[in-house]
Amino acid sequence: MAEQGGSEERASLGDWIAVAAGGLGALMATLDISITNSALPQIQGEIGATGTEGTWISTGYLMSEIVIIPLAAWLTRVFGLRSFLLGCAALFMLFSVLCGLSDSLLLMIVGRIGQGLTGGAMIPTGQTIIRTRLPMSQLPVGMTLFGLIVLLGPLLGPVLGGWLTENISWSWCFYINMPVGLGLILLLLVGLPATPAHPEALRQADWLGIAGLSLGLSSLTVVLEEGQRERWFESSLIVWLSALSLFGILLVAISQFTARKPVIRLNLLRNPRYASVIFIVMMVGAALYGVIYIIPQFLGTIAGYNAEQSGWVMLVSGVPAFLMMPLLPRLLARTDYRVLVISGLVAFVWSCALDVHLTAQSVGHDFFWSQLLRGVGQMLAMMPLNQASMAAVSREDSGDAAGIYNMARNLGGSMGLAIIGTVIDRRDTYHVSVIRQSVTANSLVGQERIASSAARWFAQTGDMAYARLQATGQLASQIARQALVMTYSELFYLLAIALLCCMPLALLLKTPARGPAPIRSGAGR
Incomplete structure (x- = not known):
């Protein structure tokens, strides 16, 4: 038993190859969530889709991904882990080629739905590989790598997609999955042993x-x-x-x-420690996806940035992730998870507070410190949550727990974006109405602004009627701009409040026992 326990303390080369395969699959899946954002105008033009129809290019992927994530554990048991992941990788490459060759909206949506179904399955299975192939002493390293991939994938997507679209073609946003997919298949064949399929489970499903x-x-x-x-x-x-x-x-x-x-083990939520992780990760997911949406929108509409420029600003939050990589596994191994998660939430709230005071003159560098602080908060909060979700359940339940965890993060993100969209629409309308009420024909400030602007236009055109029309249009544009800035500032304020509400739940988190993992029958690799 002592020899067996000692062998559990260090993972083999094959184990790390399997972990690398799981991480690469998760990176490919999370990257494709946002890689089309920068290329969306070009894609819509090529396939003849309107702006409203083009939203289904992203919605189709998210819709299928969130369905397959909680089903991944059951499908793994049916087909065997390696066979299932090899099939997902091959089909993901096939659907990527279909997207790159698409000349109609229907083909593009079919390809994106296929990408979501096959790519989404690689996220929880990657987490399961880490949980089942690494001993407890090395689990913090594996979970840190996985968490870094999940966080950076959506941030890298717009930058990579924008560069490929500007320098090569929008089709390469999809073709780039071919060499990555081939590398993934090679790692799976080398690192994962073949496991038996259980097709009889289909009848009992x-x-x-x-x-x-x-x-x-x-x-x-x-x-x-x-x-x-x-x-x-x-x-x-x-x-x-x-x-x-x-x-x-x-x-x-x-x-x-x-x-x-x-098929989905909701009874796991009876465990208050696991349930607290799920609730917190939903709120943090809403905040993460919300920030990833709000800042590019602000930079695009207020500062005039394109998608690639906004992407570089977003990447600043990834800098702390790389700097903390050597340190974080040690923190996870030696520090109470409640302390880490609360510290991360505090940093995230602080970063939102820095962005509350936005102005119409704010540009990319004004987000520098808040993005750095947000990156620290993401790492300190998400990494312990990632591992706490696994520590709260047995190794046999890790697949089902990983599915619910990733589903909760994505569902929280969708809910957050829905709420943010509604808030932007309604609060922007409110602020425009309030500002217009104060800037009326009887307002001296309004009259002076229109008169000075009209004088400049008259000097250029010599037509006073046209000059006054242009001056009025400029004032209306300035009102809309200021109203939008006020709305974005309020959104950061609301995100900070939502994250503050999560802090008491962090006290329920469970820090896993240190040392080698216990040996369980049937929990083989």
């Missing part, structure tokens, strides 16, 4: 839960992604999708009591 999960999560994702553009419940499409989402959730709830082995 929780098909009610699978149907409910697919219907409920896909409908809910579309509602959250498209609700604001469709004016929420003013749209019959959103009403019907909301009804389908509720029906799917009801089917999942019924399956928890009727199925012998539910």
Whole structure:
């Protein structure tokens, strides 16, 4: 037993190759979430899609990804881990080629849905590989690497996509997956041993839960992604999708009591330590995806940045991740997770507070310190949460726990973006109305501004009617600009409050026991 315990303390080369494969698959999947953002105008022009239709290029990916993530653990048991991941990698490459060759919106959406289904499965399985192949003494290193990949993937996407679009072609946003996918397949063949498939599990599957999960999560994702553009419940499409989402959730709830082995183990949430992780990661996910959306929007609409320039500003938050890489595994091994998570949340809240005082003159470098602080907060909060989710359950339950964890993060992000979109629309309208009420025809300041602007236009054109029209338009544009700046500042304030509310839940987190992992029967590699 002493020899067995000693062998558990260090992972083999094959184990690390398997971990590298899981990390590479997760990077490829998370990168493709946002890599099309920079290229969206060019893609829409090539395939003949309007701006509203083009949103389905992102929505299709997110919709399918969030469905497959909680199903990944069950599919792994059915097909075997290596066979399942090899199939996902090969199909992901195939769907990437389909996207790159697409000349219509339908083909593009089919390709993106296929990418989401195959890529989304590689995120929780990568986390499961780390949990099952590494001993407890090396788990902090593996989880830190995985967490860094999940955080940096969405940040690198816009920069890489913008560079490829500007210098080569938008199609290479998808073709770039070919060499990465081939490398992933090679690592899987070398690092993961073949495991037996269990096709008989298909006959005994929780098909009610699978149907409910697919219907409920896909409908809910579309509602959250498209609700604001469709004016929420003013749209019959959103009403019907909301009804389908509720029906799917009801089917999942019924399956928890009727199925012998539910496809999604919601009973794991009875564990208060695991449930607290899930709630916190939903809120942090909402904040992360919210910031990734808000800052590029601000830089694009207020500072006039393009997507690639905004991407470089966003990458500043990744600098602390690389600097903390050598230090963080030691912190995870020696520090109480509650201290780390609360410290991370404090840093994240502080970064939001720095961005509350935005002005219409704010540009990229004004986000430098808040982005650095936000990067520190992300690492200190997300890395312990990532590992605490695994520490709160047994090794046998790690696959199901990883699926729920990643689903919660993505669902939190979708909910956060939906709320942010609604807040932007309503608060912007409110601020425009309030400013216009103060800048009326009887306002001396307003009259002076229009008169001075009209004089400049008259000096250029010699037409007073045209000059006054241009001056009025400039004033209206300035009002809209100031209202939008006030709205973005309020969003950072709301994000800070939401993160503050998570801090008491961090006290429920469980720090895993130090030392080698216990040997369990049936928990082989």
